Amino acid sequence: MYYLPCFRIEGVKGTIRAGDSMCELGNSESSQDCLKEYRKKSCYILQDDRLNPLFTVGELMQFATDLKLGNNLTPKLKESIINDVLDTLGLSGTKNTRCCNLSGGQRKRLSIAVELIDNPPVIFLDEPTTGLDSLTSLHCMKMLKELAVAGRTVVFTIHQPSASVYKMFDQVYILAEGKCIYDGPSEETVPYLASLGLQCPKYHNPADYILEIANGEYGKLNEFLAEKISIRHYFTEKPIIEPQVAPQFACGKLTIIVNNPPELYKFNVLFKRCIIQQYRDWTVTHLKILLHIVLGVLMGLFYQYTGNDASKTFSNLGYLIVSAAYLCYTSMMPGVLKFPDELPVLKKESFNNWYNLKTYYAATLITSIPLQVSFSIVYSAPSYVLSGQPVEIERFAMFVLVLANVTLLADAIGNLIGTCVQAINGTFFGAITTCAMIVFAGFLVLTSHMSLVMQYVSSISFLKYVMEALALSLYAYNRAPLICPKDKVYCHLRYPKEILKEMGFKKDNFWINITILVLELIVIRIIVFFTLRRKVTKSK
Template sequence: MMDPIVQHPVFPRTGQPLKQLNMIAKKPPVDIEFCDLNYSIADSRVKGGWRQLLKYVNGKFRSGELTAIMGPSGAGKSTLLNILAGYVTAGVKGSIKINGKPRDMKLFNKLSSYIMQEDLVQPRLTVRESMVVAANLKLGSTIGYHKKLAVVDEVINLLGLEKCYDTKTEYLSGGQRRRLTVALELVNNPPIIFLDEPTTGLDNVSIKQCIELLKKISKMDRTVICTIHQPPASLFQNFDQVYVMANGYCVFNGSPGQLVPFMSSANCICPATSTPADYIIEIVQMYPENINALQTHAQNGKYNMRCNKEQRQNQIESFETSEIYQDTTQAGISFQDVDYPTSFWTQFIILLSRMALQMRRNKSMLYIQFFHHLTSGLLIGGIFYGSGNDASQILSVFKYCISINVFFMYTHVMSPVLLFPLEVRLLKREYFNRWFSLKPYFLAVTVINLPILIFCGILFVLIVFCLSGQPMEFDRFLWFSLVGISVGLASQGLGYTIGATFDILNGSVVAPHILAVILALGVYGMGYKNKIESFMKVIISFSYMRFGLVGIASSLFNNRQDIPCEDFYCHYRDPEVLMQDMGMDRTLPVYQFGYIMIFTVFFRIIAYLALKYRMTSELRNKLVYYATKIVKQKET
């Protein structure tokens, strides 16, 4: 008898076995069983302060089956899916078993993929390029490149994406995008696939294609679990198992063909003019008193109404699945094998290459940045034209120093604030499904933007430095450029911090408020000489723009001879007098540059921590859960 591990499921489109996918990414079939799952969230509007979303529900979802979690809005469908997928664990009571054993989250994360409701895919990449990146990250470096391409081609053909092989993702239809999101997670052959509302936003034809696709995948010994609000009547029978929820209870668990007999046995006769799926959702919505009767009859999910033929088949499958799980665990998927498939530097190189390709293709953004720096340099340089070598205009030169700082600050803060939240949404799916670690991703984001920032920064600095008539001395130009670009780097880090913490709307409100404070502190006390209050000296040191302003001014005025004056008397003919009046005497640009770089590193560390907090919903949920619990205990 052939070993069940090496049996290849049949290729649904051509009748050929999926040789590459199963040869490269062997994974065991997995059954998920849960018992007495209970979950509550903090809600001050509810008596007691806790709102119960799941109420001791039970069930078992088997490999080789397509399971639909159904129910009206607010029934607890997505909550149950999030808990089963491991997306939420804080505050969950009850047990979850994998093939009869307690779930180990590290191993489980290795074996499952969660496809969220939004069809978010990386822009400016073709279908093939997206799949190759996923294969390189998820299959590891031990598998050759040509074998990875074979897997990519096999999965693309399986999901019917061969016609849009070289189509960029932004030009895909809704159904094609949904199939691509599934294909990206299927490339490493996960035994369990979770999908949250996979048919949302699709037309009837696309819904049919989507459900048929999921059915094909489940027949490859995969456990496919999806939430769906109300499936079309023509596709209801395509599901192997239906799990209907209402108000946190399970009101039916079994085969679609057993739904009508089940409702009849609970004295809820389905009219001939209604479809079973629509009717059970209607009666629990319009007549809440039916919920208790149905959940009692279904024993809150413990009672599984399956066809006799299905029962016999699944008893066999359950036994085989257990053997397969044991053999495969011993064959290589061990509890120690829980790291990412690729190393830190491999992840960094793959992600950096992907970002470089996307940036190169985003020509409109490159043109915008180039012409923004070019026109801004010409505008600021034109306003302060020739003022750098005229002592009567030296106060204008000081305003010029402020303008340079404001330009670098606002330009490089607002770009991440407006663009990075979109990246965060894309990152959420890839990071949760363990494509890569957050550290190489954030390092790649930091590195990919350096060349364009430095190139455009030098272009801007060169224009404003020359047009304003500053001394053509290399040291002065060097420190002028370094301080200005370092202000841009620090500002970019601040922008990433805001973009990682807030969405676009809130970030675009928060950012100007923060920048206004930084700007006010940056120019506070200018003209007071050294008479600034001690406590204000401490406060203004939190403004990196202060160091930028002092650094640029000192690069222009330190160790400089008397400036020519067209008027009879110029008070600031000697630049040292201006530096003393502004409280900036005895300052060196090298120290200001060093302080700004400290802010640059600090902002990026904060941005990384904010991003990690936002990605790790478990951390956020745990903090909220335990904080609320402590508060409630103190109140009682």
């Protein structure tokens, strides 16, 4: 077990050795390929606990088992592996507990447990005791020590370990000002410093003492210590601990060969996980569907009977743009926050080779499409009927088709903004984007009233095509004349052809607009994948 109280430094050169494999650090292609292979044999557990709070301990372990071990094991055997890991880390009693209800120490142990499923020979941890009390930190260190004794190589950084914790470390490597001032067993720290004339006070924590030296409390000694450790005047021979590299998992008397599962199988696991996550996140599904129904009813009552009233045609056109803007905004804002919220977990799982980013993106995309379409349906059904639109199944289907494209496109644009800027800035950009697209939609200012330059600029707004497609779904295709109330002397926009002509809409453009919206959706979704990949790999 190694303790590395160090800082990140760039331009490091050297060799990484794991069992029979050896990688030279550098920028060459062969070096990068070697590092990728080495990374598959190790796992990295971050300082903060990146766990989805909606899942139970057992569910997270099951997902990790399926993604790491694949379908070449029976469910019973997988269950035995999960139970074995949970027993080892003292988490058996929390199997049915959601992550949000775990203590800090339990979350830390669970972060380690999910990575132990495929028995990685090398485990890296970043400050595993951060946020834990002294007793929990001691238990965490004892657990890591047991993993090291079992044959794994455990490497980690830590702040201010207690004397009892420091004593557990097999090998310690201390950096000060970019130079190594100690490299050896923990129990040899005090004798080594004594050989240099630095006497650690009795009953003083050796870790605290050497850190005091590194911070210059006894003078500037770092250069001196770095020179002494480089010639190893005290250690005659540096002990080398070889990490085990064996791509297999021992369970009882069985030896299980671990093969990387196919991405299609991982897609099925991620698809199932996304479905459960959506169902349990009531703010994303239950609350949003309820609000869409309520807003649909209120909007229908607000625009009541405008759909077939020739004296209220402009109000009915206002209903169209308000509906499009409402669904656009309510889909874009959650889309902005979606990937930033999931990014910590995504980075950890992607870095530790749980799955390919393309597989995750495809599973997320496919599970979100039916949900976005359902939002357009539950809003459209009450508002369409109550506002007095023509009760024809074909027109209603066209109406919903257009609004479904609104929700899908707005969600995609929100994802694009969320993967390009920070979440706070993203909500601002999302609101500005929605407002700009409403201005160019062709209702607040008719397209024919814009200058030639603004007409070209308006083509950027997908709400322009949405507005035209919605109007065509209601007024094109042999729509009968609207009813002019008896108390009105004249209704100028009684005939659907006149309405379309007044607005500058072409009666044959419905499917052209749908095609443009679908193409925009495809292009933006492709761009989102690359911006997401850039954000995920940026911190690796």
